[in-house]
Amino acid sequence: MTDNKDALYAAFKAKDARFDGRFFVGVSSTGIYCRPVCRAKQPKPENCTFYASAAAAEHAGYRPCLLCRPELAPGTSITDATANLVYRAARMLEESSGSGQSLDEIAGRLGCTDRHLRRVFTAAYHVSPVQYLQTCRLLLAKNLLTDTDLPVLEVAMAAGFGSLRRFNGLFKKQYKLSPTALRKRTVEEKKHKDNLTLALSYRPPYPWDEMLHFLAGRTLAGIEVVKNGEYMRTVHLVNADGTPVYGWVRVGHDPKKDALSVTVSETLLPVLPQVLARIRHLFDLYCDPVAVYETLRVMNDIRPGLCVLGARVPGCFNAFEMAVRAVLGQQITVKAASTLASRIVQAYGAPIQTGIEGLTRIFPLPEDLMSFGGAIKDRFGVLGVTAARSTTIFELARAFVQGEIDFDLPAQPEEEMKKLMAIRGIGSWTAQYIAMRAMEWPDAFLETDAGVKKALQPYTSKELLKMAEAWRPWRSYATINLWNTL
Incomplete structure (x- = not known):
């Protein structure tokens, strides 16, 4: 992508938001790199070099722009990546930047050697995984320095640096100013005292x-x-x-x-x-959203308004919580499923103090539900959950605890769906729904779903499944678009 300099400069000049996060622009006359939506004075074409990632721009010696703030650029989705392995590795590095997880551990979770990961990663991003991780940590630290009043030591620890000395040295080497100097150049008043506010x-x-x-x-x-x-x-x-x-x-x-x-x-x-x-x-x-719409706009040939530019698939924050809710939601209304799940939370969710009205508990851990054993049918029965679904939830919890299923980023959704359907009580609808919301699977399609069938009356489930072949690999987004029309 970064080889077509004329097209990229045109996108940069137009401040085209569709390319935000897709590439970064190094400006030789200033020594900084920008997002393609940056509103600073437009540099000359001969002063611009284009990079596939912020890490590549920093490796070339550029500092992040203080106006457009590259640390705020949106990332890419799974099917955007030409190399799925490399994409997943990059996302894992971003998520684990503060955990101290080693490259060996990340490669192991991805099912390859660290040597192979380094080779394919460097070929795709033009930087090593370690350099990419370093940039993730520096940009997170820059975000915290700019938008919060956290002490510099806490910023360093939150961003994954082992010591304040290492953080200060690396920050000054890479960005040509100290963390405290960057903070002094930030004009916005910091108002947060007991919490942090950041932009995504x-x-x-x-x-x-x-x-x-x-x-x-x-x-x-x-x-x-x-x-x-x-x-x-x-x-x-x-x-x-x-x-x-x-x-x-x-x-x-x-x-x-x-x-x-x-x-x-x-x-x-x-x-x-x-x-x-x-x-x-x-x-x-x-x-x-533009890439999704380019494929799904053919839905509007069936009926105008079926597909809308910008539709998103709601994901989840807690994969086990989402899986339990999906099991509870089989063949009943959304409201009824939420009621049952809320009863489980009130009965077995650990209390938590937040100071916010209505936020009082956490969702029960899979280990807690697994410990009920056969008694789960009695414990959930009094809450209105059927014996069959109680048993399914127990088996789901057991699979989580024993690591038989994996909803984290390295997982392959199609393989995990097969494992889910091996659990008695989990069919295709439930497995597809869990994959769509818990595993970022963009190509799930719920042809038997009541809402989908209602939105596309009078087609049968078989006809819907055939029709949806034209919507790959974005059938999850097609499903959401159909639900939104009801």
């Missing part, structure tokens, strides 16, 4: 109201709240040394900046990269 960018258009409406209809009492145009939820994660971390997040919309505003409790600082990665997944911020 997306490629417009973004259907915030539709996304919020979808999540509002599925909130779990005690865990999630949708109020005043914002989404809030409790968080339970584990940090690098295995210690549980608890807190909360609040997500709002900043349409003027094409970004979501994410406020995170300061207790979540040790797992900040994980939190941000899960927010991006939940709100589908990696999506390229």
